[in-house]
Amino acid sequence: MIWFETLFSGLTLGGLYALFGLGLSLIFGVMKIANIAHGELVIAGAFLAFAVVDLLPVPLWLLLPLVTMGMFAVGYALQSALVNRVLGDDPLPPLLLTFGISIVAQNLLVEIFGADNRALDPGWLATARIGPVWFPVGLLPLGTLILTVVLFGVLHLGIGHTRWGRIVRATSDDPALVGLFGVKRRRVFAVVMGVSAALAALAGVLLAMRSSVTPFSGVERLLIAFEVIVIGGLGSIWASLLGGLALGLVHVISFRLDPASGLLYGHILLLVILLIRPEGLAGRKVTR
Amino acid sequence: MRPGILLAVAVVALVLLPFGADRGMLFLASEILVVVALSQAWNLLAGYGGLLSPGHHGFVGIGGYALYVLTRDLPVHPYMAIPLAGIVTAVLGFLLAPILFRLREVYFAVGMWVAAEIFRIVVMRWDYTGGAAGLPLAAARSLNREWMGASAYWLALAVALGATALVWALMRSNFGLRLRALKDDELAARSIGVAPHRVRLAVFVLSVALTGMAGAVSFLSALFITPVAAFDINWMVTIVFVTIIGGIGRISGPFLGAALYFVLRETLAFSSSWYLVALGATAVLVMLVMPGGLAGALDRLLSRKSTMETQP
Numbered sequence: 001m002i003w004f005e006t007l008f009s010g011l012t013l014g015g016l017y018a019l020f021g022l023g024l025s026l027i028f029g030v031m032k033i034a035n036i037a038h039g040e041l042v043i044a045g046a047f048l049a050f051a052v053v054d055l056l057p058v059p060l061w062l063l064l065p066l067v068t069m070g071m072f073a074v075g076y077a078l079q080s081a082l083v084n085r086v087l088g089d090d091p092l093p094p095l096l097l098t099f100g101i102s103i104v105a106q107n108l109l110v111e112i113f114g115a116d117n118r119a120l121d122p123g124w125l126a127t128a129r130i131g132p133v134w135f136p137v138g139l140l141p142l143g144t145l146i147l148t149v150v151l152f153g154v155l156h157l158g159i160g161h162t163r164w165g166r167i168v169r170a171t172s173d174d175p176a177l178v179g180l181f182g183v184k185r186r187r188v189f190a191v192v193m194g195v196s197a198a199l200a201a202l203a204g205v206l207l208a209m210r211s212s213v214t215p216f217s218g219v220e221r222l223l224i225a226f227e228v229i230v231i232g233g234l235g236s237i238w239a240s241l242l243g244g245l246a247l248g249l250v251h252v253i254s255f256r257l258d259p260a261s262g263l264l265y266g267h268i269l270l271l272v273i274l275l276i277r278p279e280g281l282a283g284r285k286v287t288r
Numbered sequence: 289m290r291p292g293i294l295l296a297v298a299v300v301a302l303v304l305l306p307f308g309a310d311r312g313m314l315f316l317a318s319e320i321l322v323v324v325a326l327s328q329a330w331n332l333l334a335g336y337g338g339l340l341s342p343g344h345h346g347f348v349g350i351g352g353y354a355l356y357v358l359t360r361d362l363p364v365h366p367y368m369a370i371p372l373a374g375i376v377t378a379v380l381g382f383l384l385a386p387i388l389f390r391l392r393e394v395y396f397a398v399g400m401w402v403a404a405e406i407f408r409i410v411v412m413r414w415d416y417t418g419g420a421a422g423l424p425l426a427a428a429r430s431l432n433r434e435w436m437g438a439s440a441y442w443l444a445l446a447v448a449l450g451a452t453a454l455v456w457a458l459m460r461s462n463f464g465l466r467l468r469a470l471k472d473d474e475l476a477a478r479s480i481g482v483a484p485h486r487v488r489l490a491v492f493v494l495s496v497a498l499t500g501m502a503g504a505v506s507f508l509s510a511l512f513i514t515p516v517a518a519f520d521i522n523w524m525v526t527i528v529f530v531t532i533i534g535g536i537g538r539i540s541g542p543f544l545g546a547a548l549y550f551v552l553r554e555t556l557a558f559s560s561s562w563y564l565v566a567l568g569a570t571a572v573l574v575m576l577v578m579p580g581g582l583a584g585a586l587d588r589l590l591s592r593k594s595t596m597e598t599q600p
Contacts, residue, residue: 034394086575091393093575095340096532100571103525107561107568219521223405226398234394264409267402271387274399278390 012141014248021228023196039222045201075197109215233280306438321444327542329498335537338471346404349518351503359427377500408519422514535581
């Protein structure tokens with residue numbers, strides 16, 4: 001029984017991890033850049049939610065779309081004002097630029113909200129349970145996992161089977177060529193960054209409902225997001241889901257067996273996978 | 289005046305500084321030199337080698353702990369333990385390399401970061417390293433209290449200048465040529481006989497050895513070490529700032545970057561978060577308007593007359 005519970009909480013935590021990784025993997029896949037500010041986008045989503053509930057008592061179903069749209073705008077603005085200017089063959093400038101952005105964002109959050117722990121009260125959802133009497137599960141973690149899977153599905157369809165997705169893929173493959181067809185590459189990238197920030201923010205709100213966060217929580221989420229996409233494998237959206245679930249399971253199981261270990265076994269999992277399968281669990285072979 | 293003479297005068301002035309400075313100033317100067325050494329080591333790997341490591345804070349911590357553990361368990365004088373700390377981190381880097389060097393770019397970066405996290409957690413949980421409570425410097429008795437600040441400063445100066453001289457000499461050697469060829473075009477470099485693994489391994493081990501020595505120097509005068517301070521991610525943040533602002537891939541970058549870093553920090557000391565906002569904004573601005581950093585801007589100002597300022 002206790003192992004069923006462990007399995008369940010591992011998978012639901014893994015769903016959240018996968019959502020941390022999804023936006024990062026999208027950016028990496030399309031623009032070939034590592035967005036160091038991704039963890040801060042997650043945390044900014046959580047703090048935007050705090051700010052909204054502080055100002056007006058909006059219900060949860062309204063809060064999620066509000067925060068998502070707000071952070072889409074932030075991502076769009078960041079890309080068009082800053083990141084687009086340093087895109088090129090060298091991966092270093094965008095990486096260092098987003099590093100600067102992450103430090104600015106983190107410390108602005110400290111200035112505005114203070115450095116205290118904060119959490120989002122999910123109300124009745126916190127204790128709601130669902131399922132058979134012999135195995136009731138929390139509605140909130142289950143809902144998180146389902147939402148994550150749905151978002152992965154939507155992004156998969158959006159990238160793979162829509163006109164917009166075709167444009168994004170074409171822009172990623174050959175930014176110069178699509179220009180000849182009237183595609184504005186900078187705008188495509190801005191929308192993609194907006195989507196990535198929105199996904200990150202959603203993950204941040206869900207995170208704030210299950211544990212407290214501070215403006216400094218971004219670094220650890222960034223590391224988890226990177227671990228998710230590397231364990232899963234770069235180059236595929238679904239790989240990140242697999243990576244997230246694997247990492248979540250390892251964290252929860254190791255926490256049960258060795259409570260003081262923190263993220264140690266997750267880190268070891270990553271190194272082991274890199275040793276035996278450097279392209280990740282489900283990734284394609286990469287030549288470089 | 290010739291740049292060589294200018295440089296000699298500057299070095300002599302730096303060596304003589306403890307005779308004219310008070311304790312606070314000397315402490316700050318040592319801190320600056322440690323940051324210069326760390327940035328030079330990171331710049332060697334990232335700027336010249338093209339390998340971006342977000343995990344160098346792990347080697348700062350291991351270097352610091354190597355000093356504390358070695359002087360506790362072996363009859364080694366703390367000053368002698370500093371090169372030994374460099375050897376410890378070099379060996380650790382050498383052992384990790386087979387895993388990390390299967391990886392490129394993002395994979396390498398994530399692997400480095402994770403390695404640093406593993407170091408921290410292991411040190412935190414291991415009784416031998418004092419666990420989460422940390423360790424006192426057992427050999428503190430063998431240090432001369434009166435000359436403590438000055439000797440910590442001289443050690444920091446030695447590591448900073450040593451790292452700079454090493455980068456300078458390497459980049460003028462055949463090895464430096466191979467390293468830069470690899471960074472610019474790996475395929476072309478391989479086709480003329482450059483062995484990528486061997487070159488990268490060498491530069492990686494050198495970089496982490498220098499980082500470990502700088503870490504040991506930094507924790508020498510603290511007389512106490514904890515995992516939280518030793519493996520602080522802010523080491524990494526400072527190193528990256530200094531290198532970007534100073535100019536990545538340029539030998540004078542770490543000096544110029546450290547100067548600006550400490551000026552900003554000391555003038556905005558009233559608020560730790562505003563000073564970090566200012567630093568972050570400066571880094572963003574540098575990437576947008578002068579990717580070569582301060583060193584690159586200075587280069588253009590002075591044209592190419594003074595060769596000491598340009599990359600060799």
